[in-house]
Each structure stands twice: as C-alpha cells, then as structure tokens.
Amino acid sequence: MRKLSGFFQNVAVVFLITLFLSVAIQIVMRNVFNAGSVVLEELARFSLVSLVFLMIPVLTIEKKQIIVDIVLLYLPASARKVFDVFIQIVSAGFSVFVLVAIAKIMENNWNVKTPAIHMPNAIFYFPVATGILFTLIGSLYHLTKIFTSPKEAGK
C-alpha cells in the first residue's frame, strides 16, 4: 500500500508541476508575446482536478484526510474499533457511489470533448475514476487491517 501511495504521489507531482508551468508560461505568453492561450488554461485546470482526485487514495491510505476527532478521543479502544469499521464501510460506500456516477456519465457522454484541448470525457475523467477506485481499495485495505491486525484499529 505504501508503494501504491508513493506511485500516486509521484503522478500527482507531475500534475502539480504541469499546473505551475501552464500558468507560468501563460504569463510570459500574455505579457511578452501578447498571446494568451486557452489550451494552457484548460491544461492547468485539468491538472488541478487530476491531482486532487489522484491524491484522495493517498489521503485515505495514509489516513491524512481532515477529520473531527473530538468524539473519538474520548472513546475507549473497543468503541473506536467499531467507529473505525463504520468509517471504512461508509468511505467504501462513498467510492462505489461516485464510481457508479462516473460510469453513468461515461455511458452516454464518454466522447464529449473539452472546449480547448478537445479532450474526450473518457480521458478527462480517467484520473478522477482511478483516484476514487483506489480510494475504495484503500478503504477496504484498512477494513481488513482492523480485523487482521488489531493494533491498526482506532489509529
């Protein structure tokens, strides 16, 4: 799982650098050559969407999502384990829900293209779907860990 998380972080780094370079080149193009580019702007926005969704499995695997733990802090370990099971099941349910929603979009609109780059929805949504799919895998991994490795529970 650590390797998987590392892989997603590396891909997201590429998108982060692409995002920065797209905006930086855009500034030079507009201010120096008086020629702004809608392609660069769309590429930057695509990079943002992609990096966020590709990082969700990393946040899930490494348990770095923003949570409110005021209740959890006062619970005994056994109750925390129950809560942890609940959290992983709901997180997995969330991923399934989003994956079904993406599949429904793709049924009819997979080939609808973005305005500037003419990127089909199938490609635009690929990082989104991949991120959510591996978020599901991350949640299921933590769920199995709760039962197979009791020390992990309630962490």
Added chain:
Amino acid sequence: MSGGLIIGIFIVLMLTGLPIAISMVVPAGIYLLVSQIPITTAIQRMVTSLNSFPLLAVPMFIFAANLMNNGGITERLFDFAKLLVGRMKGGLAQVNIIASLIFAGISGAALADVGGLGNIEIDAMKKQGYSMEDSAAITAASATIGPIFPPSIPLIIYGAAAETSSMKLLMAGVFPALVITAVLMLMVGFFARKKNYPRGVDHKFTKREMLTIAKRGLPSVLMPMILMGGMLSGWFSPTEVAAVAITYAIFLMILYKSFSFKGIIKVCKETLISTSSVLFIVAAAAIFAWTLTVEQLPQQVSAALLGISHSPAMLLLLTNVILLIAGMFLETTAAIMIFTPILLPTLLAAGVNPVHFGLVMVFNLMIGMLTPPVGMSIYMLSPIAGLPVNKLFKAVMPYMIPLGIALVILTYVPEISLWLPNLLYGSR
C-alpha cells in the same frame, strides 16, 4: 428530505470521525437517491467546482509557502522583522507579529505561518525567557493575519463560492490586516509592561549590522511587494501571482544556495497533501451546498434572519455569532463552502457588500482556529511548543480581546475593507 436533515446527517457523520469531505457527500448522495435526481449530478458538481481558474491559486500559494519554509527564507524574514521592531519592550513578541504580517504577504494561510514561522519564533522567544505559553499564544494569534492580507487562500475559496471578484477580495484584506496587526501589537505592548518582557535586541543596531540584516533579508521582503505590485498593476491575476510567488521562491532558494531537486520534490509532496485535503472538501461541499440550495435552506435562513431584523448591523452581528460558533467546530474551507450560499443572500438583501462580508467571514473563521474543540492552529502548535492543547487554548484566551475588538471594527467600519478595492476597481 429537508435541508435541516441533510445538515444533521453531515454533523453526525463528521463526529464519528469520517473525513469531512465524505461526511458531506454521503447525505448529498442520499438526497439525490431519495429525490430521484440523477446521481451523475454529484460527480459533475464535484469536478466542475475544481475545474476553476481562481482555485488554481490554492496549490500554488501552498507550494510557495512550503518553498519559503524549506528554503530558509522564513528565517531571514524573522531577522528582518527584528530590525524593525526588535528594540521595543517585548521586542520579540512584536517581531512575531510583524514577521507574520510580512509572511502573510506571501503565504495566504494561517497554518503555513504557524508551521513555518512558529518554530523559529517560539525558539527565539524561549531563549529570551518568554514562557512557552506566551510564545505559542502570540504565534497563534498573529497567524490570523495570514489569510487576511493578500494573497489569501480562504478569500480565494470564498470568491469562488460567492462568485465575487478575487482581486477585489484580496485588495480588501490590506487595511484589515493592518488593523489586526495594530491591535495585537497594542495588546503585546500592554503585556510587555505587565509581565516585564525583555527588549528583543538589547543594544542599538550599528549601521553595519543594519546593513547586513537588510541585505540578507531584503530579497525575501521584496516578495510581498512584487506580488502586490503585480496585482495592482494588472500584470497578474491572483492565480498568476501565485505562479510568480513560486518562481521567485525558487529564485531565492538558488540565491541562498538551499535549492535541490530532491528538496523540491519533498516540498511538492507536502504541498499535495495540504492541497488535496482542502480541495477535496471544496469539491464535496459543491454537491452538499447544492442540495441545501435545492431544498431552499438559504431562503429559510434568510426569512428567519430577516424576521429578527432588517438592519445590516444586526444581521452582521447575528452572522458573526453563527460564524464564530461554526469556526469552533468546522474546518475553514468547509465552513466557507457551507455558509457562503446560506448566509450571503440574506446579507445581500440587507445591502451588505459581498466583499466586506467575505473579509468578516474569513476573520471569524480564523478566530475559530484558535478556539476549542477544532482549533487547527492550536493543534498544529501543540507539538511545536511541546504543550498540551488545553494549556494552549487557555494561553491564547487573552488574545481573544484584541481579535474581538478587531472583528467589531472590521464588521462595523466596512470602509476599512472596501476603500482600497473601490478605489482600484470601482464600487460596482
């Protein structure tokens, strides 16, 4: 399924420790299924909310701040601030505030200030005999300036949620940040006399010392000026200015010989964690807020608030109370995304300017970062200061007085926020 029930499910899920973003999507998803609205709406809303040019600034400002913190630039800012106010009684406490103001001109996030400057400030203050509680409290209180002075990540997120000009919002933060700085400095001045804080620097700077510190720190201090100048001249949009900040930070790292590709990749990874946790909430809040809008919750809240009063002053007081309570329990981004569509229509109807309200909202939520139970700044400072959070919450309490005074001033003197954006871009 009513708006109240959707919020109720969200709060219950959030309290179980479920990630805030997922706690928002789940009730919204149930609502879509129950109301037989196509579930594709959920992912479309989430993706569309992120597919936004203004939001590109968020990862880039976080990236720039992380570069500054990792490249030794923050330390130079601190030394430069020492030159400015270090000779005062309680000098290092004042330096803490001034350094936060300068850092605010680069980073735009309170947690970047706490994480970056916090270590240096607390360490220096401890060496001069300040108690750990006092050092940490001043650091936490002064970090509230970060998201008020431009650039500001919360203001950019508010701009996206309220469909208000990011540029106007950012410019609106300049004078409010100075007001907050002034009241905090007055409070520190009072404590300096009461608790007999030492002078930050016990001797007068010689010309040579002044020149050395200025030379060392000037390139770093120039950064906020370049960013502000770029925005004011119309050369860069707030999003583009974030890219300029990164470029300049990398330039400074090369200049200070702290640049390495390995270091940059490490900073990229830190940036991605912060960015994605914040923007995942933005995406989730897009569908959550949409379900509340479809259920006409904003109209219901509006009717309830306008039923109490039509006076903008009274409505602002009520919204301040709501936001202060919200800030105690909710993470800033989530609170902005949820409360902007609910509260803004009422205030617009009462004639409150959306730019002014944005400033007031963000400042309320920044104060919330210092209060229990979800005081993110305090949680971040706790390991840095090596103090338990309950001690820190207690230590920061006296600073609620100047921050409260600043909140009242900013709420009831809208000209402080609006004068500069109106001058630059007109009042419409």
